[in-house]
Amino acid sequence: MEYASIKSEAESKTAATIEVLKSEYLGLRTGRASVHLLDGVRVDVYDTEMPLSQVATVSATDAQTLSVSVWDASNAAKVEKAIRDSGLGLNPQTAGGVIRINMPPLTEERRKELVKVARGYAEEAKISMRNIRQDLMGKIKRAETDKEISEDDRKRYEEDLQKVFDARGQEVDGVAKGKEADILTV
Secondary structure (H helix, E strand, O other): OOHHHHHHHHHHHHHHHHHHHHHHHHOOOOOOOOHHHHOOOEEEEOOEEEEHHHOEEEEEEEOOEEEEEEOOHHHHHHHHHHHHOOOOOOOEEEEOOEEEEEOOOOOHHHHHHHHHHHHHHHHHHHHHHHHHHHHHHHHHHHHHHOOOOOHHHHHHHHHHHHHHHHHHHHHHHHHHHHHHHHHHOO
16 A cells, blocks of 8 residues: 555545535625626527537626626527526526626625525535545555554554645635635625
């Protein structure tokens, strides 16, 4: 068993988990216009369901307005419908091939709901990291059982690996706190 490979696997998988958390947070509405808000919207065009990014360009014209430029103007109504039906609580308005979306201000109640959703995403990331830790700790224990490493080595490796997971857990907490502050900022 090569401990260095286990440690690098832990670092890469936990880093990937944090990146997933950050990408989930990009789609979480904070009251300000963000081009990533519409990343999950799928549009039914050309007899197939496509991501919005493949049929239009999304830009933030100011802090409260998104502009969606549909490449094929005949699809504008379908894109508008997809945005309206996305569950994001947005009300798009079409003018030719351009769709404008004014971001309504968030109510205090909605902000608190979004904070709960953000905490849920953070908890999912921590659960994912616990599963990764459990898998890698199992590899270390199997190596000891198979007499590849000594008991002292196992303990040292487990302590060192735990430090990686503790640091990543704190990073998740920091990202979550930052997003909560962003959501609660009026």
